[in-house]
Amino acid sequence: MKSGHTGWRHLLHSTGYSLKGLKAAWRHESAFRQELALCVPLLPLAWWIGQGPVEWILLIGSCLLVLVVELLNSAIECAVDRIGTEHHELSGRAKDIGSAAVMLSLVLAGFIWLLLAGQKLLG
Numbered sequence: 589m590k591s592g593h594t595g596w597r598h599l600l601h602s603t604g605y606s607l608k609g610l611k612a613a614w615r616h617e618s619a620f621r622q623e624l625a626l627c628v629p630l631l632p633l634a635w636w637i638g639q640g641p642v643e644w645i646l647l648i649g650s651c652l653l654v655l656v657v658e659l660l661n662s663a664i665e666c667a668v669d670r671i672g673t674e675h676h677e678l679s680g681r682a683k684d685i686g687s688a689a690v691m692l693s694l695v696l697a698g699f700i701w702l703l704l705a706g707q708k709l710l711g
Contacts, residue, residue: 609659617662619690620655627651630701637701637708647704650697657693661686 593601613620634647664686668679 613659613662617658620658620662623654623658627655637705639704639708643704646700650693650700654690654693654697657689661690 614624630651631648634644634651638644638647664682668682671679
């Protein structure tokens with residue numbers, strides 16, 4: 589349903605909806621809270637590990653990617669659960685695929701962090 593807002597007013601309303609979504613994820617999704625708790629101390633560490641802007645973007649971006657994918661996975665799970673609680677093969681598949689996306693984002697982030705931290709520590 590369109591709100592009819594354009595320009596700055598649309599941006600303001602969209603930002604409000606986004607913040608509402610982040611608040612809901614924080615309140616209802618333990619995986620999001622855990623991943624955010626992991627990212628918070630890693631972000632300042634990225635400035636020490638990274639050897640310049642490209643590495644900083646890789647380190648920080650990989651953390652943010654995990655959070656983005658977790659938000660999308662949570663949205664998929666909410667939509668599937670809204671449709672019904674009975675077991676359905678496609679519902680299970682959708683949830684499994686969302687979970688796999690989170691896992692791959694975590695593997696990518698771990699790989700980036702291990703590679704760049706190893707380079708920093710081992711020379």
